[in-house]
Amino acid sequence: MIVFDQVSKTYPDGTVAVAGLSFEVPNGKITVLVGPSGCGKTTSMRMINRLIDPTSGTITLDGEDTAGIDKVQLRRKIGYVIQNAGLFPHRTVVDNVAALPRLLGGKKKETRERAMELLELVGLDQSFARKYPWQLSGGQQQRVGVARALATDPPFLLMDEPFSAVDPIVRAQLQQEFLNLQQRIGKTIVMVTHDIDEALILGDQIAVLRQGGHLAQIATPQELLRAPADQFVADFVGSSRGYRSLGFAQADEQLAIREVPSAPIGTPAAELTSREDGWLVAVDAEARPVGWVQRSSVETQLQETHVNHAGSIAQQTAPLRDLLDAALSSPSGDGIVADLQGRLVGAVSTDDVVAAIQRAKALQPGSPT
Numbered sequence: 001m002i003v004f005d006q007v008s009k010t011y012p013d014g015t016v017a018v019a020g021l022s023f024e025v026p027n028g029k030i031t032v033l034v035g036p037s038g039c040g041k042t043t044s045m046r047m048i049n050r051l052i053d054p055t056s057g058t059i060t061l062d063g064e065d066t067a068g069i070d071k072v073q074l075r076r077k078i079g080y081v082i083q084n085a086g087l088f089p090h091r092t093v094v095d096n097v098a099a100l101p102r103l104l105g106g107k108k109k110e111t112r113e114r115a116m117e118l119l120e121l122v123g124l125d126q127s128f129a130r131k132y133p134w135q136l137s138g139g140q141q142q143r144v145g146v147a148r149a150l151a152t153d154p155p156f157l158l159m160d161e162p163f164s165a166v167d168p169i170v171r172a173q174l175q176q177e178f179l180n181l182q183q184r185i186g187k188t189i190v191m192v193t194h195d196i197d198e199a200l201i202l203g204d205q206i207a208v209l210r211q212g213g214h215l216a217q218i219a220t221p222q223e224l225l226r227a228p229a230d231q232f233v234a235d236f237v238g239s240s241r242g243y244r245s246l247g248f249a250q251a252d253e254q255l256a257i258r259e260v261p262s263a264p265i266g267t268p269a270a271e272l273t274s275r276e277d278g279w280l281v282a283v284d285a286e287a288r289p290v291g292w293v294q295r296s297s298v299e300t301q302l303q304e305t306h307v308n309h310a311g312s313i314a315q316q317t318a319p320l321r322d323l324l325d326a327a328l329s330s331p332s333g334d335g336i337v338a339d340l341q342g343r344l345v346g347a348v349s350t351d352d353v354v355a356a357i358q359r360a361k362a363l364q365p366g367s368p369t
């Protein structure tokens with residue numbers, strides 16, 4: 001657990017960036033710091049790994065005052081992911097990930113093996129290992145950044161606007177993948193973002209800061225939407241919170257997830273079956289959906305290049321807003337649904353998801369609209 005106790009930071013020029021900040025970051029959860037530009041989010045986060053030292057107050061890590069921990073030791077416990085990944089441009093992907101463990105005296109072979117495992121963990125296959133950062137997309141670079149931050153297996157992870165430099169569709173994918181990853185690794189995470197939607201998707205709890213680094217409210221996403229502490233929080237969370245709060249409901253059993261024709265990459269064209277409108281879902285060797293494909297676009301064999309990558313993939317147990325996103329962003333008009341292991345379950349239509357949202361609304365007559 002990370003505990004802020006009456007933490008303040010006044011910069012030498014007199015700017016009060018953070019004032020009397022107290023809150024707790026529970027272990028194994030994602031705590032998001034959110035608020036308008038200049039409210040002290042980054043300063044607050046960087047005081048945790050002592051890139052910035054507080055003017056007063058204490059920050060403890062599992063009960064130990066960070067002021068008394070050697071900075072190198074401290075940072076070994078705290079992974080750090082920054083915007084634009086911040087990779088070393090002249091090193092390969094695998095060497096970027098292995099850099100810190102090597103610096104700490106790890107053996108070349110072992111650190112590389114571990115780096116390869118981490119790359120796989122963040123969804124990058126072996127072929128990326130020898131590439132250089134400039135040969136990767138923004139989203140792929142960001143995954144390398146996450147792998148690198150995990151390289152010393154730190155219990156704590158700080159993430160500074162980790163997904164803001166990529167386009168909205170890739171961002172949505174990275175966010176979902178990151179949540180899946182966190183389910184497996186269970187790190188204690190503090191993330192900074194200016195994007196309330198991102199905070200609502202990723203945060204187990206959200207700390208809303210106002211100018212001067214004052215805590216306006218700390219709460220779960222649902223609580224923040226249902227009962228904002230004051231007008232500032234209500235305005236920041238946004239006027240559409242009624243819809244958003246409903247979007248956090250999960251699908252009921254009435255929501256029809258329809259079976260959908262699918263085929264693994266590599267299937268000969270002659271063996272492909274599709275829906276009447278020509279769409280089918282391409283899956284990988286583990287039956288995980290890759291995306292929609294038009295049957296007529298495949299001449300000899302289904303290849304990755306035939307896949308239309310538009311559209312997000314929603315997990316069966318994800319909030320309705322994710323299912324709605326998947327349906328609305330899909331080229332076929334139906335959202336792809338996967339199980340917790342990421343395997344294809346079927347597809348949902350926009351109309352069916354909207355009906356499920358309406359049913360959820362009927363069950364919550366008191367919720368704001």
Ligand SMILES: Nc1ncnc2c1ncn2[C@@H]1O[C@H](COP(=O)(O)OP(=O)(O)OP(=O)(O)O)[C@@H](O)[C@H]1O
Pocket residue numbers: 011012013015016017035036037038039040041042043044194
């Ligand atoms: N080194 C510094 N010297 C003086 N003032 C600073 C310094 N760094 C930040 N500040 C000021 O402290 C306040 C908080 O800055 P901080 O970067 O923590 O905010 P933020 O919420 O992360 O903002 P943004 O979302 O724009 O990055 C701002 O008024 C900023 O101008």
